[in-house]
Amino acid sequence: MPDVMDSARWSGAIHVLPSGSHRxxxxxxxxxxxxRMSAFxxxxxxxxxxxxxxxxxxxxxLATRLGARLDGLFVADLPAAAFSLPEAVPxxxxxxxxxxxxxxxxxxxxxxxxxxxxxxxxxxxxQGDTVQTVCQAAAGYDLLVMERSQQRSDAPVGxxxxxxCVFGSDRPVLVVPDIATIDTVGSRAVVAWNGSRExxxxxxxxxxxxxxxxxxxVIDGSEMYADALAVLPPPGLADWLQRHGIRARIQALDAGxxxxxxxxxxxxAHAHRADLLVMGAWSRSRLAQMVLGGTTRHLxxxxxxxxLVAH
Numbered sequence: 239m240p241d242v243m244d245s246a247r248w249s250g251a252i253h254v255l256p257s258g259s260h261r262x263x264x265x266x267x268x269x270x271x272x273x274r275m276s277a278f279x280x281x282x283x284x285x286x287x288x289x290x291x292x293x294x295x296x297x298x299x300l301a302t303r304l305g306a307r308l309d310g311l312f313v314a315d316l317p318a319a320a321f322s323l324p325e326a327v328p329x330x331x332x333x334x335x336x337x338x339x340x341x342x343x344x345x346x347x348x349x350x351x352x353x354x355x356x357x358x359x360x361x362x363x364x365q366g367d368t369v370q371t372v373c374q375a376a377a378g379y380d381l382l383v384m385e386r387s388q389q390r391s392d393a394p395v396g397x398x399x400x401x402x403c404v405f406g407s408d409r410p411v412l413v414v415p416d417i418a419t420i421d422t423v424g425s426r427a428v429v430a431w432n433g434s435r436e437x438x439x440x441x442x443x444x445x446x447x448x449x450x451x452x453x454x455x456v457i458d459g460s461e462m463y464a465d466a467l468a469v470l471p472p473p474g475l476a477d478w479l480q481r482h483g484i485r486a487r488i489q490a491l492d493a494g495x496x497x498x499x500x501x502x503x504x505x506x507a508h509a510h511r512a513d514l515l516v517m518g519a520w521s522r523s524r525l526a527q528m529v530l531g532g533t534t535r536h537l538x539x540x541x542x543x544x545x546l547v548a549h
Contacts, residue, residue: 293385410443433460436518459491500536
């Protein structure tokens with residue numbers, strides 16, 4: 239079975255540095271990566287092998303916009319039932335192997351789909367636990383793309399496959415609702431900023447997308463969350479965006495006494511005709527959001543446009 243990690247992807251990135259100060263070592267590492275900044279690699283996880291889902295279309299649209307590489311990943315997971323019935327394990331393992339072989343045969347279809355859009359990429363098939371495998375594979379990419387079902391929701395929100403990958407992958411994730419209508423991704427973007435570590439990570443991850451956007455609107459809710467979150471010191475947000483080549487308008491968010499930011503953000507995205515929402519995910523714990531509600535929970539449950547999130 240092919241390994242989900244491609245060692246060639248990292249060739250030259252891990253190397254022996256000359257002795258010296260910690261700062262010198264860090265600079266050398268940063269300099270190595272700065273030479274590769276023109277490359278952007280996207281991994282699309284396909285729960286089902288279908289190149290016409292909203293997530294597939296979103297990944298293709300974003301790869302086209304960024305001139306990025308797009309790899310597809312299918313994981314043949316062992317059904318949980320196999321662990322409760324030991325006698326079922328051999329049959330389930332054989333079924334999993336059969337699914338892997340069948341998935342490998344879709345490589346030609348995948349490459350044809352990419353070629354039609356002028357995109358480079360690879361087709362990957364792996365066997366194992368879905369969350370663990372996706373998180374491991376995503377480590378070699380700049381962005382992970384996953385589809386979230388609104389009909390068969392990730393409930394309780396925060397503990398399904400998509401949310402667990404947001405937590406476990408340490409990579410930004412483009413979460414695409416299966417009800418989303420995809421024409422473009424990243425042309426008109428809304429950034430949800432609340433001063434949290436998570437929103438800062440999401441904003442930094444989205445820089446290549448926002449630099450190419452036709453219109454960017456930042457919804458600044460940091461004042462509203464000042465007492466609820468460990469808000470970062472004022473970053474000079476407008477200057478930061480300008481230094482990174484992002485032209486954006488900044489609008490304050492006032493959710494009133496209800497602090498119901500989720501519905502307001504979704505309304506703002508609709509009013510802006512946004513095709514992308516950039517936001518931090520789970521600034522509070524998943525359990526707190528499940529019990530008390532929260533912005534991430536609301537948008538994962540009711541969002542209808544792609545969301546670039548980071549945790």
